[in-house]
Amino acid sequence: MRPDLEIIQNWITPKSRVLDLGCGDGSLLNYLKLKKNVNGIGLEINAKDIQSCIAKGVNVIEQNIDEGLTNFQSNSFDTVLLAQTLQASSKPDLLIDEILRIGEHGIITFPNFGNWKSRLSLASNGRMPVSKFMPHNWYDTPNIHFCTVKDFDALCVEKNVRILARTVVDSQHQGNWAMKAWPNFLGEIAIYHITKNS
Amino acid sequence: MSRQFPSDNVGIIKPQTAHFDEELTLRSGKSLNGFDLVFETYGELNSSKSNAILICHALSGDHHAAGYHSESDAKSGWWDTCIGPGKAIDTNHFFVVSLNNLGGCAGSTGPASIDPTTGKYFGPDFPVVTVRDWVNSQAMLSDKLGIQKWAAVVGGSLGGMQVMRWAISYPERIEHAICIAAAPKLSAQNIAFNEVARQSITNDANFHGGRYLDANTYPKQGLMLARMVGHITYLSDSAMGSKFGKDSTLFDPSGDKFGRDLRSGTLSFGFDVDFQVESYLQYQGERFSENFDANTYLLMTKALDYFDPAIDFGGDLSRAFEQASCKFLIMSFSTDWRFPPARSREIVEHLLKAKKDISYLEIDADQGHDSFLLPIPRYIDGFKSYLARVFEELSSDAA
Numbered sequence: 001m002r003p004d005l006e007i008i009q010n011w012i013t014p015k016s017r018v019l020d021l022g023c024g025d026g027s028l029l030n031y032l033k034l035k036k037n038v039n040g041i042g043l044e045i046n047a048k049d050i051q052s053c054i055a056k057g058v059n060v061i062e063q064n065i066d067e068g069l070t071n072f073q074s075n076s077f078d079t080v081l082l083a084q085t086l087q088a089s090s091k092p093d094l095l096i097d098e099i100l101r102i103g104e105h106g107i108i109t110f111p112n113f114g115n116w117k118s119r120l121s122l123a124s125n126g127r128m129p130v131s132k133f134m135p136h137n138w139y140d141t142p143n144i145h146f147c148t149v150k151d152f153d154a155l156c157v158e159k160n161v162r163i164l165a166r167t168v169v170d171s172q173h174q175g176n177w178a179m180k181a182w183p184n185f186l187g188e189i190a191i192y193h194i195t196k197n198s
Numbered sequence: 199m200s201r202q203f204p205s206d207n208v209g210i211i212k213p214q215t216a217h218f219d220e221e222l223t224l225r226s227g228k229s230l231n232g233f234d235l236v237f238e239t240y241g242e243l244n245s246s247k248s249n250a251i252l253i254c255h256a257l258s259g260d261h262h263a264a265g266y267h268s269e270s271d272a273k274s275g276w277w278d279t280c281i282g283p284g285k286a287i288d289t290n291h292f293f294v295v296s297l298n299n300l301g302g303c304a305g306s307t308g309p310a311s312i313d314p315t316t317g318k319y320f321g322p323d324f325p326v327v328t329v330r331d332w333v334n335s336q337a338m339l340s341d342k343l344g345i346q347k348w349a350a351v352v353g354g355s356l357g358g359m360q361v362m363r364w365a366i367s368y369p370e371r372i373e374h375a376i377c378i379a380a381a382p383k384l385s386a387q388n389i390a391f392n393e394v395a396r397q398s399i400t401n402d403a404n405f406h407g408g409r410y411l412d413a414n415t416y417p418k419q420g421l422m423l424a425r426m427v428g429h430i431t432y433l434s435d436s437a438m439g440s441k442f443g444k445d446s447t448l449f450d451p452s453g454d455k456f457g458r459d460l461r462s463g464t465l466s467f468g469f470d471v472d473f474q475v476e477s478y479l480q481y482q483g484e485r486f487s488e489n490f491d492a493n494t495y496l497l498m499t500k501a502l503d504y505f506d507p508a509i510d511f512g513g514d515l516s517r518a519f520e521q522a523s524c525k526f527l528i529m530s531f532s533t534d535w536r537f538p539p540a541r542s543r544e545i546v547e548h549l550l551k552a553k554k555d556i557s558y559l560e561i562d563a564d565q566g567h568d569s570f571l572l573p574i575p576r577y578i579d580g581f582k583s584y585l586a587r588v589f590e591e592l593s594s595d596a597a
Contacts, residue, residue: 017553041556047576054557055583057591059525061546061558071547 004169004191005031008081008107011165011193012036016078019103021065021095022085025049026058033058066090069098077103084189086110087143093155096194100161106194112168114148114184132171149184156194165193201269206282208240208265208289211275213305216342222300222335225504228325232314235339236305237261237297240281241289243345248592250345251287251585252336253277253296254353254360257428257498258490260304263296264289279573286581291589292349300335301327301497309493310411321493322408329356329505333363337371347371349588354378354570355537356498359505362545365522366507374588376527376581379534379570381541382515382548383506388536391431392499395424399492408493421492422483429482434533434566442474515544516551525555527584529577531569532562557584 005028012018014036020029023042026049032038041059044050053060063071066089080103082095087110089095099106111134112118121129128138136143147155149168156163168187169175179186203209216235223229238261243250253263255276264281266274280286281294298306301324309324340348351364351372358380365375381388399405402420406413433441442457459474471477511517526549530542539560549556561577563569569577 039553039555041550050559051576051579051583054559054580055587057587059555059557061550061556062560063558071543071550073551076550076553 004083004109004189007167007169007191008083008109009035011105011107012038012079015039017076018079018081019043019072019077020081020083021069021099022082022088023049023053023058023060024083026053026056026060028081028083029053029058030056065095069102072098072102074101075104079103079105079107082106082108084109084111087145087147089145092145092147093159096155096159096161100194100196104195105164107192108152108194109189109191110147110152111143112149112184112187112190113146114150115188116185117188119185149187149190152190152192156192160197162195162197163192164195167191203266206284207274207278208282210268210271211238211240211262211265213238213261213267215305216339218335218338218342220338222331222338224325224331225328226326230300230307230325233300233307233335234305234311235297235300235307235335237295237339238263238265238275239296240264240294241292243293243343244596246596247345248347248349248596249291249589250293250295250343250348252340252348252351252364253281253287253294254332254336254351254357254364255296255299256353256355256357257502258425258486258495259357260302261296261298261306262304264294277571279571280578280581286578287352287585288582288589292585295339295343295345297336297339299327299332301494301501303491303494308491309408309497310491319409319411321411324493324497326500326504327497328501329359329363330367332501333360333367336360336364337368340371347373349592350374350376350585352376352378353380355380355567356502356505359502362507363505365524365526366518367521369521369523372524373592374527374584375522375524376529376584377542377545378529379531379537379542379567380528380545381537382508382544384503385541389503391427392503394427395499396496398423398427399496402492405492408496410492416487417492418484418487421487421490421495422480424483424492424495425486425490426479426483429479431536432567434535434564436533437565437568438475440564442478515548519549519552519554522552522554527557527559527581529559529561529570529580531566531574531577532560533564534567534569536567 018038018040020042023044029040029042043063045064050060080099086092118129168179168183168190171188213236219232221229221231259276262275263277264275283290298304301308303310309320313320351361353361358377361375361377364372399420402417404415405417410416439457442459507518508515528542530539546558559580563574
């Protein structure tokens with residue numbers, strides 16, 4: 001199992017209702033179904049991924065997150081997941097609001113643009129970084145809203161969102177003590193567990 | 199030399215008739231004292247009777263969904279694209295039952311049947327049947343076949359509405375609901391089209407207040423018109439455009455013809471057929487009028503108009519869906535303007551609200567409402583994979 005999924009599943013209550021926004025081929029939901037017996041539904045727009053979900057028996061709804069989530073009732077899910085999709089959404093701040101309207105908890109993962117490799121790449125080449133976990137050119141990338149761990153922390157403060165847990169891993173999804181100490185510098189993928197501040 | 203059918207075809211099928219002596223009380227309060235349902239089956243029922251799939255037909259459909267009726271039969275069943283060995287509804291895995299609904303005109307008791315109490319055609323005296331009545335009669339057929347629970351109930355358009363009704367009325371008898379190109383209820387526009395169809399039938403001089411069979415005639419023109427109007431709503435603008443836009447024409451040599459192919463190459467400057475689409479519609483209407491009972495057409499359109507499963511739940515469709523315990527697969531097609539994707543999304547929204555297991559596919563297809571009958575790869579792949587999972591589930595349950 002990918003270590004980031006391992007981290008995420010620790011935050012999921014067995015038999016809870018999980019909505020996975022941008023669920024891809026349904027691997028995560030399938031894993032959570034097998035491991036935690038969750039009642040999951042995924043949203044996806046990629047036809048091939050949707051087909052994979054169906055073949056796995058993962059509930060999937062063909063729907064574009066950017067066109068709104070108004071068809072989802074408030075507080076209708078225990079957890080809303082957003083894995084590696086925040087940076088590709090048109091309005092990340094509003095999406096976070098929606099996640100915490102629909103779910104009691106949110107789990108959000110995104111590539112940390114504050115990582116030293118990105119910084120070094122930009123500083124030394126003077127060009128937008130292209131790497132294994134950010135493989136696109138600036139003009140054809142679906143990732144239109146990059147942020148750093150610090151940026152996300154600041155947005156949570158601004159939105160009065162409570163961070164229950166935050167962890168960072170590298171592109172191999174491994175974490176270590178140094179990343180814990182300097183998450184924004186060393187972490188390549190940030191994983192947040194959030195909820196509403198009561 | 200006997201005819202060779204493709205290996206994915208169910209081959210020659212013999213329709214069967216189930217007779218019911220029981221009285222069936224209808225939604226209208228009227229009742230039918232005994233009736234027949236004609237049906238076909240494809241594939242084998244397993245020993246635990248857990249692999250049965252029910253097919254619900256749409257407005258002009260019948261029990262003949264797959265295969266052929268004879269060696270010389272030119273046309274296969276209406277859903278042959280989807281039913282057969284190795285097809286989406288795989289008859290190697292499933293026992294498929296397809297019936298002609300009550301009030302139909304393909305062998306089940308309907309307006310063109312003889313009323314045993316009078317010895318005459320039912321005609322306009324045949325009671326108006328609703329989707330709920332159909333589903334109740336289908337449940338009676340299930341009992342007769344010994345099928346306690348359907349692995350799936352499947353249908354497109356009006357057939358999809360029967361699927362929803364099954365899920366709500368018989369939650370313990372359906373494992374999966376597959377509802378394609380349907381709507382939770384008709385819009386005013388949908389009803390308006392149906393009313394045009396009804397008016398054209400009832401205003402035909404040969405309608406005779408619905409007693410045309412007694413007069414040894416039928417409202418051919420009216421039925422033709424009704425079908426022409428209906429047919430337009432089944433196709434998309436773009437589907438018509440490509441179907442009738444092959445020739446380059448005098449007044450549109452650009453190649454962008456919007457389906458304006460001429461029938462004879464020149465304009466007639468009269469009121470006869472000029473464009474291909476006109477003769478096509480007339481041909482479709484004519485063929486249909488020769489094979490379909492006008493009173494049945496009236497009944498079917500009323501069943502559509504009346505369908506509204508939310509009605510018993512204060513208009514709240516999600517509360518209706520809360521009754522269901524099956525899993526749902528909903529599919530819609532981008533250019534369907536009869537029941538557009540937005541209507542399927544309504545179904546999805548209420549299923550979500552009811553916290554049901556649900557998958558939804560919105561398939562890009564040019565062919566309009568008719569898409570559900572056609573071999574559109576993404577549609578067929580999704581449909582097939584979903585049912586392959588259903589088969590896996592029931593196989594592992596048995597193990």
